[in-house]
Every structure is written in structure tokens, then in C-alpha cells.
Amino acid sequence: MDTVKQELLNHLDHRPWDLPKRKWFWYQEWNNAIFLHYKVEDNLLRKFIPKNLDLDYFNNETWISVVAFTMNKIHIRNTFQIRPISNFHEVNLRTYVKMDEKQGVYFLSIEAEKIIPTILANMMSGLPYKHSNISRNPDSFRLTGKRSEINIKYNISGKKNPTKLDQWLTERYCLYKNHNENLNRLEIHHKPWELMSINITGLNIKYNEFRHWVDFNKPFCSHFSPGVKVIAWT
Numbered sequence: 001m002d003t004v005k006q007e008l009l010n011h012l013d014h015r016p017w018d019l020p021k022r023k024w025f026w027y028q029e030w031n032n033a034i035f036l037h038y039k040v041e042d043n044l045l046r047k048f049i050p051k052n053l054d055l056d057y058f059n060n061e062t063w064i065s066v067v068a069f070t071m072n073k074i075h076i077r078n079t080f081q082i083r084p085i086s087n088f089h090e091v092n093l094r095t096y097v098k099m100d101e102k103q104g105v106y107f108l109s110i111e112a113e114k115i116i117p118t119i120l121a122n123m124m125s126g127l128p129y130k131h132s133n134i135s136r137n138p139d140s141f142r143l144t145g146k147r148s149e150i151n152i153k154y155n156i157s158g159k160k161n162p163t164k165l166d167q168w169l170t171e172r173y174c175l176y177k178n179h180n181e182n183l184n185r186l187e188i189h190h191k192p193w194e195l196m197s198i199n200i201t202g203l204n205i206k207y208n209e210f211r212h213w214v215d216f217n218k219p220f221c222s223h224f225s226p227g228v229k230v231i232a233w234t
Contacts, residue, residue: 026230050178115131
């Protein structure tokens with residue numbers, strides 16, 4: 001095992017529960033991440049969440065987030081990255097849930113830049129990936145798809161001290177998915193996110209299915225991160 005993975009496995013003090021006993025399966029990097037967070041009425045969320053998942057609340061409020069980032073170096077344990085399919089831009093719309101007191105995320109939408117990684121991600125992770133046209137520059141991120149449209153312009157204004165809300169929204173160490181009518185928990189591990197202040201200079205976000213929920217062009221809070229290195233279990 002290389003030093004990057006070993007260092008991750010040795011950095012555990014921040015975790016809310018122990019690592020799985022079995023060997024991890026995936027390595028990936030989530031880089032240059034933009035987080036946009038919104039309050040949403042829980043009754044709107046409930047119908048999109050599996051019945052055996054509980055909504056997670058912060059100060060009696062439920063949240064959704066748009067997270068736009070670049071996936072890098074994704075590969076299976078004991079293999080190596082294949083650049084054309086291991087690196088791509090991604091945007092997800094997620095909410096916050098828990099089961100058995102393990103707080104995690106549940107994806108309402110996941111869109112990826114490249115067709116082949118989209119197909120492989122659906123097959124191997126069981127997550128609901130869809131393909132969309134995505135591009136990014138150092139100060140912008142753009143997505144055009146059948147279900148959504150996203151255009152973010154921004155600049156970064158320095159490191160920030162995370163609030164309790166910031167940590168609640170980002171420090172999640174599992175995700176939940178439906179698979180063959182069963183609910184599965186996928187465990188992940190990474191170091192704490194390094195969060196930075198972000199100035200949004202232009203914003204146009206449309207999700208057709210969720211357009212009546214919230215004004216996506218008015219996030220309650222937002223931040224940027226250079227990224228995290230991640231290991232994940234099936």
C-alpha cells in the first residue's frame with residue numbers, strides 16, 4: 001500500500017465511528033469542490049427519501065446542497081488509474097440523512113462529465129449517475145443537461161474557520177443508496193475538509209424536478225475546498 005493510503009488510514013481522530021473491518025475497495029480524489037447549501041422544508045424532502053432513512057436536522061432544519069467538483073485518480077484497490085476514465089467533473093445534489101445513528105448523505109441527483117465513467121459508476125457503485133455536459137475553468141463551473149442547468153462564477157478569498165453548520169454539512173463518512181429495492185450504506189474515509197471562503201460572482205442553477213423547492217440562486221451559505229483524498233468500501 002502506498003504512503004497516501006496508509007496516511008489516510010492512520011488519520012482517524014476526527015471520525016465519528018470506527019473504520020469498517022474489511023479492506024477498502026476504492027481510492028478517489030474529490031478536488032476543487034464548490035459547496036452551495038440551502039434550507040428546505042422537510043415535508044418536501046420526505047417523499048424523495050427511502051422510508052427506512054431518517055432525515056437529519058441541524059437546529060430543527062433540513063438541508064440540501066449542490067456540490068460541484070472534479071473527480072481524480074479513481075481506481076480499485078491494487079490497481080491504478082486510467083486517465084481517460086479516472087478523471088472527470090461531477091455535480092451532485094444531496095441531502096442529509098441518518099440510519100442507526102450514522103449520519104450520511106443521500107443523493108437526489110448525480111451528473112458526470114464523461115459517458116464511460118457514468119456507465120461504469122452506475123454499474124459498480126449502484127449510484128444514480130447521469131451524463132451531462134460539464135466544463136470548468138479556474139473561476140467558473142458550467143453544466144448543461146436534460147434535467148438541470150448550472151453556471152457558477154466565483155473567486156476564492158482565503159481559508160475560513162468552519163462553523164458547526166459547515167462541519168455538519170461536510171463531514172459525512174457514509175452515503176446511502178437504493179439497490180435492488182434494498183437500502184445500502186457505503187462507508188467512506190478522508191481527512192477533514194479544508195474549507196475556504198468563496199465569493200459567488202455569478203449564479204444560475206435550475207433543477208427541473210426540484211424547481212419549486214427553493215431558489216437555487218440564493219444559497220444560505222457556500223464555501224470552497226481544494227479537496228480530499230478518499231478511500232471507500234463497497
